[in-house]
Amino acid sequence: MNAVPRVLSVAGTDPTGGAGIQADLKAIAALGGYGMAVVTALVAQNTMGIRAVHAPPVEFLRRQLDGVCDDVEVDAVKLGMLFDTAIVETVADWLGRVRPPALVVDPVMVATSGDRLLLPEAEAALMRLLGEVESDVLVTPNLPELAVLASAAPARTESDLSDQARVVASAYGVRVLAKGGHLDADHSDDVLVAPDGTTTAIPGRRVATRHTHGTGCSLSAAVATARVRHGSWEPAVREAKAWLTESLQAAGTLHVGRGRGPISH
Ligand code: PLP
Numbered sequence: 163m164n165a166v167p168r169v170l171s172v173a174g175t176d177p178t179g180g181a182g183i184q185a186d187l188k189a190i191a192a193l194g195g196y197g198m199a200v201v202t203a204l205v206a207q208n209t210m211g212i213r214a215v216h217a218p219p220v221e222f223l224r225r226q227l228d229g230v231c232d233d234v235e236v237d238a239v240k241l242g243m244l245f246d247t248a249i250v251e252t253v254a255d256w257l258g259r260v261r262p263p264a265l266v267v268d269p270v271m272v273a274t275s276g277d278r279l280l281l282p283e284a285e286a287a288l289m290r291l292l293g294e295v296e297s298d299v300l301v302t303p304n305l306p307e308l309a310v311l312a313s314a315a316p317a318r319t320e321s322d323l324s325d326q327a328r329v330v331a332s333a334y335g336v337r338v339l340a341k342g343g344h345l346d347a348d349h350s351d352d353v354l355v356a357p358d359g360t361t362t363a364i365p366g367r368r369v370a371t372r373h374t375h376g377t378g379c380s381l382s383a384a385v386a387t388a389r390v391r392h393g394s395w396e397p398a399v400r401e402a403k404a405w406l407t408e409s410l411q412a413a414g415t416l417h418v419g420r421g422r423g424p425i426s427h
Contacts, residue, residue: 171187202253211275224256244284247287254295289311300389339399384401
C-alpha cells in the first residue's frame with residue numbers, strides 16, 4: 163500500500179464542480195488521497211438541473227480504463243454514474259480483469275432534480291455487476307436506490323432501511339452503507355451492513371442546508387480514500403461521514419449557482 167491512497171473515480175461529470183467526477187476528486191484530495199478519474203459520461207448540468215448527457219463510445223471508455231491500469235497501481239476504485247447498459251457492462255468486464263482491492267459502488271440512479279443518471283433498462287446490468295464483482299465491495303445507496311436494489315417500496319423508517327440493507331447485502335454478498343438522509347427524521351443516521359447481516363449504526367447530525375448537490379458522490383469518494391488508509395470499512399465510513407457533515411455545514415459560505423449548491427469540499 164502506498165503512503166498516499168491512489169483512488170480512481172469512474173463516473174460522470176459536473177461542469178459546475180459540485181457532483182460527479184469533479185466532486186470526487188475534491189473529496190479524495192480532502193481525505194488525503196491522490197485522485198484519478200475515468201469519465202463514463204459527459205453531463206451538461208449546473209446547480210439547477212441536467213440539460214444533456216453525452217456518453218462517448220464504450221470503446222473509448224475501455225481505452226481510458228486500461229490506460230490508467232496499464233500504468234498505475236490503484237488502491238481503491240469508486241463507481242458513480244454509469245448511465246446505460248453498455249457502460250455498466252464495460253466497467254463490469256474491466257473490474258473482473260483488474261480486481262481492485264477495494265471498491266465503492268455508488269449506485270447512482272436519479273439526480274435530485276429528477277433526471278435519470280442510470281437508464282431504467284440498465285438497472286439489471288448494475289445488479290449483475292454487484293453479483294459478479296470479486297473485490298472487497300461497499301455499496302452506498304440512498305433510500306430510493308436501496309428500494310430498487312431490494313425490489314421493495316421505499317423505506318419509511320430506520321428499521322425498513324436496515325431490513326432492506328440486509329436483503330441487498332445477502333443477495334449480492336456485499337457490504338452496504340444505507341444512507342438515511344432521505345428519511346423524515348431530525349438526525350441523519352446511516353446503517354452499515356456486512357454480507358453476513360452484521361449491522362452497525364452510523365449516527366449522524368442532520369445539517370439544515372439546501373446546498374446538498376453532490377453529497378452522495380462526495381461521500382462515496384471520501385469513503386474509498388479513507389478505506390485505503392484504515393484497511394477496513396467501518397472507520398472509513400465514520401471518518402468520511404464526519405468530513406461530509408462539516409462540508410455540509412460550510413456549504414452556505416460558497417455561493418455557487420442559483421439552485422441547490424454544492425457542499426464545501
Ligand atoms: N451529476 C452526476 C455526474 C452525478 O454522479 C450525480 C450523483 O451521483 C449527480 C449529478 C446528482 O447529484 P445530486 O442528486 O446530489 O444533485
